[in-house]
Amino acid sequence: MSEIKLIFTGPPGAGKTTAIGAISEIPPVSTDVDATDELLSSKDHTTAAMDFGEVTLDDGTKLRLYGTPGQRRFAHMWQILVQGGLGLIILLDNSRPAPLDDLEIYLDNFADFIERTGVVIAVTRADHPDGPPIEDFQDYLEQRGLVYPVLTADIRRETDVLMLLNVLLSNLEFA
Amino acid sequence: MPETLTLPDDFRRVCEETLTRVMERTQGAYGAVLATIDGHAVLSVTHRDLPSDRIAAMTSSLLALGETIAREAQQRQCKFVIVENSDGYVVTLRITAKLTLSTFSGNEANLGMLLSASRNAAESIGKAIPQRTHPK
Numbered sequence: 001m002s003e004i005k006l007i008f009t010g011p012p013g014a015g016k017t018t019a020i021g022a023i024s025e026i027p028p029v030s031t032d033v034d035a036t037d038e039l040l041s042s043k044d045h046t047t048a049a050m051d052f053g054e055v056t057l058d059d060g061t062k063l064r065l066y067g068t069p070g071q072r073r074f075a076h077m078w079q080i081l082v083q084g085g086l087g088l089i090i091l092l093d094n095s096r097p098a099p100l101d102d103l104e105i106y107l108d109n110f111a112d113f114i115e116r117t118g119v120v121i122a123v124t125r126a127d128h129p130d131g132p133p134i135e136d137f138q139d140y141l142e143q144r145g146l147v148y149p150v151l152t153a154d155i156r157r158e159t160d161v162l163m164l165l166n167v168l169l170s171n172l173e174f175a
Numbered sequence: 176m177p178e179t180l181t182l183p184d185d186f187r188r189v190c191e192e193t194l195t196r197v198m199e200r201t202q203g204a205y206g207a208v209l210a211t212i213d214g215h216a217v218l219s220v221t222h223r224d225l226p227s228d229r230i231a232a233m234t235s236s237l238l239a240l241g242e243t244i245a246r247e248a249q250q251r252q253c254k255f256v257i258v259e260n261s262d263g264y265v266v267t268l269r270i271t272a273k274l275t276l277s278t279f280s281g282n283e284a285n286l287g288m289l290l291s292a293s294r295n296a297a298e299s300i301g302k303a304i305p306q307r308t309h310p311k
Contacts, residue, residue, distance in 0.1 A: 029247070031239035036211040036273050046213050048239035073214055073232040 003062045005084050006168065008051070009110065010091035011102045012070035013042050015124050017051045019091065019155040020065050023162060024053025046070070049077055055165070063165065075109060082113045087168045090121045091155060094131030099123070100140050107146070119148050120168040126152035187218065189303040193296045194220040194276075201292045203263070203284030208277045209300070210234060212269070225279065234267040234277045257290070266290055270297045271304065 008016040021028045031049035039046055051067030066081050068074070082088070090106045092099045103121065107114070121141075123134060137150045149167050153160040182190065194207040198220060206221035214235030219227040241253035258265040264286055267277040278293045 029243060031236070031243045033212045033235060033239050033242075034273055036213050037215060039213075048212075048214060049236040049243070050240075069236070071214070071232075073228065074236060076229070076233050077236055 002060075003064055004086050004169075005064045005066065006087045006089065006165065007066045007068060007081055007085045007113075008089045008091060009068040009078065009106055010070060011093060011096060011105075012039055012046055013096070014070065014091040014093040014102075015155040016067035016070065016091055017047055019089075019161045019164075020051045020053040020067050022156060022158050023055050023165075024065065025056060026054050028053040048074065050081055055162075072105065072109075078109060082110065085113065085117065087117050087172050088114055088119045089164055089168060090119060091153075092121065092123050092137075093125055094123050095125045095128040096131075099131055100136060103137065103140065107144070114148075118168060118171045120164055120171065121148055121150045122153040122155070122164050123150065124153060124155055182217065183305055186303055186305055190218050190300055191220060193299045193303075194218070197278060197292045197296045198222065201278075201280065201284060201289050203280040203282070204278060204289060204292070205281065206277075206279035207293075207296070208234070208279075209270075210275050210277065212238070212273050212275055217274070221279075223279075230277060234265075234275060237267055238269060238275060255290070255294075257286070259286070264289055266293045268293055268297045270301045274300070274304070276300065 008019055010016055017030055029052035031047055032045040033048045035044055035046045047069045053065045055063045068078050068081050088110055092102055096102060134152060141148055153164055155161055190209055197207050198204045205223050206225045208219040208227045208230050209217045210231035211217060214232035216227040216231035237256050238253060241256045245251055245253045255266060255268040263281045264284060265279055266289055267275060270276055276297045278289060280289050
């Protein structure tokens, strides 16, 4: 039986903890702490180290799912968590002030890892009236000369999160 | 520093005095960083050029992992984490639900002395927290 390590990242509140919790077969491991800063306006807690969950595919392959903290001050955890990883899912919250800037942050900070592995970009709250349309994310990637899958997802739904994993795994298979 | 934890002058003075006392009375101690539980540096007293912002975030991760490991081991409430290195120690303690203290020393320090000095400092700071800066 093989094992594959995948990593969820993205800004605070994008749903990394929720996504892993939506599909994990084991009780998800979280490292939430009380928020004391501007994040309090949207949530009480934040991930300080990592989230963890597991999913077993039909062929017996075990996916080990790790979620990173979102804030840049926790970048030390980003470097630790990608070690041994085979793919990245960037979750973007389209209700945040500048989702395209968020995308830039995670593409830049995980550039080496993405180059070695693969990435899927998932836009949550995609129909938020103030957020850019999905085409803007694709255009942004194109401007940077990058070709990555961009999907919309409701990460509270198990089927949506599994769909993201399937797209990522398919991409890795054909890379 | 997060706006919600801007320190009143009196409290800041207590913290500075307390951290300075740890440094003066513990052989080998060279730094003390007060931080929020979610990784923002609040105040530091150091004899070396330590990146207190980065350290605050890292110790937040460390304590969060300690708490998670405690839960997995069917224990609760991680009170402190000690990192013992070839040339020194790092002690990180939870002061309250929202504040942490980390102290740093070379290996000439007695770990027990560093830990007790850090715990006493955490207790002093915890008692001095004005209610309005520490909504439980």
